[in-house]
Each structure stands twice: as structure tokens, then as C-alpha cells.
Amino acid sequence: MVDAGHSSGVTLTVPKSRHFVEVSGVSKIFADGESSTEALRDISFSFPRNRFVSLVGHSGCGKSTLLRIIAGLEQVTAGSLSVDGMTPDEFSHDRPFGFVFQDAGLLPWKTTLENIRLPLDVMRFETPLVREERARSYLRLARLDGFENRYPSQLSGGMRQRASIARSLCYRPEVLLMDEPFGALDDFTRREMSDELLRIYAEQQCSVFFVTHSLPEAVLLSDHVVVLKPRPGRVEAIIDIDLPRPRSANVRSSSEFRRYLDQLEEMIFGDGHA
Amino acid sequence: MRERPETGSGHRIRAALLAYLPPLLLFLLVGAFWEWIVHARNIPRFLLPAPSVIALRIVTDWQNLLSNAGATLLAASSGFLIGTAAAVISGIVFVYSRTVERAFFPWAIIVKTVPILAIAPLLTIWLGFGIAPKIAVAAIACFFPTLVNVTRGLRSLERSVIDFMTIIHASKADVIRHARLYAALPYLFSAMKITVGMSVIGAIVAEFTGANQGIGTIIVNAGYRQDAVMLFSAIIVTSMATIALFYIVVLVERRALFWPGADIDQ
Structure with missing residues (x-):
């Protein structure tokens, strides 16, 4: 000590x-x-x-x-x-x-928004419309506005991590x-x-x-x-x-x-x- | 400003020329040499017919060739689709249950190791002289390579993706629906680009052992008659048809692998 x-x-x-x-x-x-x-x-x-x-x-x-x-x-x-x-x-x-990995762990075939919405979809959270809204609000929280339709490989490393954080926060762990x-x-x-x-x-x-x-x-x-x-x-x-x-x-x-x-x-x- | 796009498109044309010109030139050169050597050496037609003679035969006999090639292609592509679908379904079942995989994988290997030439006559005995045995042989030819690739693809998820799916309590079905199927797609197409040709060979082999129509029957008959011109015509028509099938797969692949970085063959 x-x-x-x-x-x-x-x-x-x-x-x-x-x-x-x-x-x-x-x-x-x-x-x-x-x-x-x-x-x-x-x-x-x-x-x-x-x-x-x-x-x-x-x-x-x-x-x-x-x-x-x-x-x-x-x-x-x-x-x-x-x-x-x-x-x-x-x-x-x-x-x-919520869990955020070093390598982000986003799904390459889903857009940023779809990736953020994934946990809500898997959890069958309320209605698809509510999930969409929720995902969008966390997209904004992570300052990824304008990148919702990009795929992970089109994002910078920092953006991927922000998306990963948004994905883990959107179900309010x-x-x-x-x-x-x-x-x-x-x-x-x-x-x-x-x-x-x-x-x-x-x-x-x-x-x-x-x-x-x-x-x-x-x-x-x-x-x-x-x-x-x-x-x-x-x-x-x-x-x-x-x-x-x-x-x-x-x-x-x-x-x-x-x-x-x-x-x-x-x-x-x-x-x-x- | 006005010149930019022009040089741009000029660039593209030049790039295309550079890409396609060498193979095209070589193709023409080989053809010309072939034509020349046949005439110069007086090679008899039943040994090696000149390209011009083959081309003429294809043109005059096109209806016969086309209808038979059509029969073969229909069988091949049906078998291809059935074999591929069976492989994908088996792969998914394997991913669901290791026990099922352990139980069934030896059978898949048996199907793979039995020579197609040996099962084709059996299938003809069982299924008759129509399209059924051809489809079966084509499907068997496609099954194993696709199964191996798809199973590997379904398992190719990143560790962190699997962990995250666990964290959010995703069911096995959800993991397959959201992740594994997509991860398997590049592997599936990479297998399909190989097996599409094998399905055509499978259908032709089935036609050898007895069928009422198809390129295989043309080949067998021409073989008996020692009709080299017809054999060459059949070969050329078949390879053109196979190339067409291959490019249909490539076209579908381009649509299916929509996300950037999806192509594992690059």
C-alpha cells in the first residue's frame, strides 16, 4: 500500500x-x-x-x-x-x-438507428412507433443526428461507440x-x-x-x-x-x-x- | 468544370476497355489459332472441328439445342434451389442444436462422399426418366458445400454481438433473425457461386443414365455417333448457360448483400 x-x-x-x-x-x-x-x-x-x-x-x-x-x-x-x-x-x-464493448459490437447489416432500436425490438417494447421515437431520442442524445441511416462501417470509431452507448441506454438500464x-x-x-x-x-x-x-x-x-x-x-x-x-x-x-x-x-x- | 464529367466518363470507358480487352483479345486469338491449325493441318472434323463449323452447327441446330438445354437448366436450377434451401434449413437446425448436428453431420458426409455417378442410375430407377432424378442429383450436388459454408456463416458472429444479444435476453430465434442469417448471407452466396455450376453438372450426369431430353442425352447420342461437332456445340451451349446462371446468382448477391463490407470474397 x-x-x-x-x-x-x-x-x-x-x-x-x-x-x-x-x-x-x-x-x-x-x-x-x-x-x-x-x-x-x-x-x-x-x-x-x-x-x-x-x-x-x-x-x-x-x-x-x-x-x-x-x-x-x-x-x-x-x-x-x-x-x-x-x-x-x-x-x-x-x-x-446495459453493456458497451470495446469493439462497439454493432450489427454491420443494421443502420445506426436500427442498431439503437434493436434491444427495444428484441424486448418487444410497447409499439414499433414508440420504439422508433425512443431510438431517435437516444440517437440525438448521442449526437448522431444525420447518421441514422449509415451503416456501422461508414461511421468513425467514436461514432460507433456513441451508437453503442445509445443502444445500451435506450432501454434505460x-x-x-x-x-x-x-x-x-x-x-x-x-x-x-x-x-x-x-x-x-x-x-x-x-x-x-x-x-x-x-x-x-x-x-x-x-x-x-x-x-x-x-x-x-x-x-x-x-x-x-x-x-x-x-x-x-x-x-x-x-x-x-x-x-x-x-x-x-x-x-x-x-x-x-x- | 464542363470538362470534368467528360474526362470522368472517358476514364470509365478506358477502365472498362482495359478490363475486358485483354480477355477478349486472347479469346479471339485462341479462336483464330484453332481455326488456322484445323485448316493448315487438315485435321478431320470428327477429331477437332473448326470453330466456324461449330458455330454454324449451333446456328442451324439451335431449336434442338435450346429446348434440350432448357430442360437441363430447369432441372439444374430447381435442384439448385431445393438443395440450397435444404442446406440453409439444416444449417439453422444445426445452430439450434449441437446434438442434432452431431447426429446428422455423418449423414451429410455420406451424401457428400457417395459418387454422384453411382447414385444417378439408382435415382433414375426410383424416380423414372423424367425431370425428378435430375433435380434430385442436382440438389445432392449442391447440398454439402452449401451446408458447410452456411453453418460456418451462421456461427461467424462477433463475440461482442453474441454477448450483447445475451445481455438483452434475445431468444435463439431473435439471434437468428437479427444476426445469424445476415452473417451467413456472404457465406451462402460464396457457396452458391460454386454450387450453381455443380448443379448443372449434376443434372447432365443424371441425363447420362437415362432421360428423355436434356443436354446430357444430346452428349450421349453424339458420343455414340462420334459427332464431335455436336459434342462441342453441346459443351459451348452448356457453359454459356452455366455462366448465365452464375451471373444470376451474382446479381441476386448484389441485392442481398446490401450493407457495406458484406462481401467476404473481396
């Missing part, structure tokens, strides 16, 4: 019971024939509703696996996990999660999971996208779990940052980011922002670099 240089703004949260999202003692081992890989060991944390939580750490620390476990896409080897007091499967039965959504984008687009996400998050409150490699992104967006250390993935610290909301892009130049960032960098790269 890091000892020196902590400001008073940093607190380490102790898991409490009966939170909205509660992860306790979760371990995950991938067994593949004879070899097995321990991806996560004894992960515990819990957060109230509508918090923006980032998962950061070196590659191999199991951030994405943890996200997939919360989504119910992977099963835990040991430990337990609850969302609103239920298992992820029970919870998502009536309230499907209570929990939105984002797996390195901006990881494949260039630095400029990436920065624009985090500003966009900040704006979208302010407009539509939900609980977000956000896997990222970018510490500035994590500080800018999050209420809490879970720092994981690798091989096997364990929780190193949970840092609360007490920057006031609503935040704007220029919070980046504030001294508190800088301080949080330094702390995270110290914590993650401290051993060799600082």
Missing part, C-alpha cells in the same frame, strides 16, 4: 452490507484442460445506487472478467455477488443491464457496464468521448461500472475508483473521487483533479516509476 503523500480527500471505503451492488469474496479461476488461470481472488466491494465506478489496473488484473461477472456473462468460482439484493441473473430478468469502451480510439477522440459520457451520465442517472486503462478518464468520470492489482486480480484500494457534480471537461485543470491523478499513478506505477 501507499503510505506517504495521501491527501485528506482520499478515503478507503469499507464494504457495508445491503448496498445496491455488492461483491463479496468473489474469485474466478479459468480452467482450460490441465492448466488453470486464477483471474480474480477474493474481490469485495459494494456501492450505492447511481454511482459511477471505474475499475482500473494493469492488464491481467481481471477488470473485464469482473465486469462480465457482474453482467452475468461469467459465473464466479467462489464468493457471491448481488445487485439490488438479487443475483445478476434474477436482477437482469426484468431489468436488463439501471446498471450500465462499460468494458474499455474508448480503448480502441485515438487520444483526441477518446477525450471527446469521455466529455460526452460525462454529459450523458448527467442526463441519465444510472449505476455505471466502467473498465478503463486511462486514469484521467477514471478520475474525470467516477465517484469511486477501484484499483486492482494483477495476477491474480485483487483489490488494492478503492478511492472516492469527491469532485463536485455536475462536472465539466475543464475540471481536468483543477488542482484536486491533479491530486487524485497523482495518487492513482503513485498507487499503480509507484513501485518502479515514481
